[in-house]
Amino acid sequence: MSGSEPNGGPAAAEKSRRPARDRIFETAREMFYKHGIRAVGVETIAAEAGATKMSLYRNFPSKDELVAEVLREQSREAFDWWDEVTAGEDDPREKIAALFEALAGKNCCEESHGCALGNAAVEIHEPDHPARLVAHEHKRETHRRLLQMAHAAGAETDDLGDALMLLMEGGYMARVTLSPKGPVRNLAGAARALMRAYLD
Template identity: 50%
Template sequence: MSSKPVGAVESQCSSTPDSAEPNKCKPTRVRDRIFSSARELFSRHGLRGVGVDAIACDAGTNKMSFYRNFASKDELVAECLRESEREFWQWWDELTGPFEGQPRKQIETLFDAFVTKVCNDEDRTRGCALANAIVEIPDVDHPGRIVTVEFKARIRARFVQWTRELRARDPEVLADSLFLLMDGSYLSRLAFGDSGPIRHAGHAARALMDQHCAGRDCTG
């Protein structure tokens, strides 16, 4: 991935020494400042829209310091995505953990909270970082894409586990339907805002489960 892609956010400073006073809202350690700046800039402008110079400038450091802390922009992208994944699973587990053994309640709770989370996240200007990475990184060997593909596979696996516990008519079809509903909701929010289709995601999840459990002894 080029450090200065077409349409990239350009740096507004030249070589800034590490001793320069960082933004008061940023961490003090150089590596942490670079990481924090990268996540913020990637969220606002996309992975391909931000170059190494812009990240270093925003972090109050320079390009040389950037490469002392990260082997490449690609590796930094992967690390940012891993942190987004960690935060996502923490959120997921805190929501669904109290309802262990109640798959339907877990799914309902997840989708209701998902709608609230996505609609209330004013800083998420480009949607889900992990979902966007699939579109922005076509190279299957890119470390960032590998992180994202594995993340998506884990989400699907969790839905499959739940739908099997639910004893749905066709667990994998239901799991894939729930997966597509969640993924598609991110894009619909960007296209239509909070008043668009995303507001019905929780109702849609319930309807899918009702359909797949009709006439069956589904628990949870």
């Protein structure tokens, strides 16, 4: 980020005018996703944000709380995106297909490193860590939404919703391990196949 313009420039000047909290938050979000939560320290975040460690702690009580706040924002954005990509479909089956079609496109971009919430759940092991709690709540809500969509499409049990959850989680991992040109491209087709198997 700012390290490429140590002597300033338009981007650095624009960045410096933004509130320190915003700079710290956005820098932390980017670095956690690219490099991992444990790999990035508060000193590095503050330096990259053009702030001080003291400023970071004035705005966030701890690194754990900073991580949790980043994940809360990512969770909110994820569900806003979900609502947006499914809003144009009235048929419940098409809503599911639209969701997985959009997810394939999102995962196939070169900047994708998988699901930020899922990555956090894997990386953070302490059961009472605030960020882990946010990640687990996000996944519970994801599962609840998929169950609701499956039942709206005609499923009489939770099996289809469970299968769609597994497909979604597997899609994120397939993107990381098998590249955007791998099986993740067929997420919508796989979702349709599951619907045929469970509903027809």
